[in-house]
């Protein structure tokens with residue numbers, strides 16, 4: 001019988017691509033596939049696609065890079081420069097000289113920070129299960145570095161939950177992502193956007209006879225006597241004995257929210273008449289409405305887009321007021337020299353289930369559930385720990401498909 005996949009994001013598309021038998025993918029969005037990795041289509045002279053939420057890839061994203069190779073998609077390696085904004089001033093933090101010149105940490109604190117990164121790289125994260133990131137940082141770095149450097153970042157990323165974030169997550173994250181050169185971080189991007197990957201996967205699935213239905217929201221997974229029987233949508237029941245659920249909100253319905261909580265992201269893409277700085281990724285140390293400012297056109301060539309593209313983002317575990325937040329974003333952009341008349345257009349994406357909240361109690365989910373025929377794969381699966389990513393979702397989709405292929 002046909003496998004039904006709930007969700008046409010990267011996990012759903014990867015699962016659909018890797019499953020040997022028939023598949024139907026049901027995606028609730030009626031316009032685009034790709035989920036969190038979907039794109040805006042900006043028509044005009046440059047006629048381009050740009051992700052709704054900023055995206056790049058990392059050198060160690062082997063699943064993603066090898067899938068792109070198979071699909072004939074070129075991945076460009078790029079350096080992503082980073083910086084920190086404090087006191088409304090931008091400090092690039094790439095070269096040793098730039099780091100030495102940063103005025104808000106003493107030389108000794110910077111040295112401890114470098115030692116801390118090396119320590120995390122050697123550390124076994126599992127030894128710190130149950131410990132908070134805050135405790136681990138203070139123990140190894142001292143209070144002043146925590147307060148001046150880590151606290152604004154943790155608060156920015158996790159808001160009110162920052163004190164319960166796990167040390168295991170922090171160490172794993174630093175181990176995974178400390179891949180810097182003397183000019184910046186080694187990253188990658190698909191020229192033309194990740195839309196190319198989404199389209200290529202969808203084409204392959206459909207060519208093999210798979211069905212992808214947009215604008216169909218799954219309302220219920222019908223289970224009888226512990227066995228999956230069908231999927232209920234707005235208009236019909238689809239009979240099936242195998243379901244892969246990639247939707248985080250459905251996952252909490254099944255497993256509850258005790259261990260598994262998610263956070264959301266509110267991200268606005270601005271087209272600006274001028275650039276703000278030379279930095280690609282700017283962490284915001286000040287108490288502003290956005291927690292990071294990402295100048296995409298400091299990463300990929302401006303000529304591809306014909307306009308300066310800048311994302312601002314905030315993360316939240318509670319619903320937020322869209323209009324108010326957007327107005328605050330525009331207001332806070334003024335602190336970076338962006339006046340109202342510099343903004344050509346803006347687009348906002350707001351999703352409530354964009355990443356697991358990596359609290360001390362967080363554990364990723366197994367693919368197989370207690371219900372026969374019901375599988376879960378997505379940002380809550382093992383390959384997406386300690387950080388959810390396109391790479392992790394490709395791997396989760398592939399691994400759950402292998403389970404189904406092997407009966």
Ligand SMILES: Cc1cc2nc3c(=O)[nH]c(=O)nc-3n(C[C@H](O)[C@H](O)[C@H](O)COP(=O)(O)OP(=O)(O)OC[C@H]3O[C@@H](n4cnc5c(N)ncnc54)[C@H](O)[C@@H]3O)c2cc1C
Nearest residue numbers: 007009010011028035036053055056217218247354389390
């Ligand atoms: C702000 C932000 C920045 C990011 N930056 C990066 C980055 O730089 N690099 C990187 O590798 N990754 C990045 N990611 C992460 C990456 O986008 C995700 O990990 C990945 O796209 C998740 O794919 P998924 O299919 O697992 O989940 P989703 O993309 O969430 O897909 C789930 C799909 O299921 C659909 N769905 C949900 N419920 C139903 C239902 N009931 N019926 C039908 N359909 C349903 C949804 O509409 C969605 O399309 C970023 C994410 C965010 C939010």
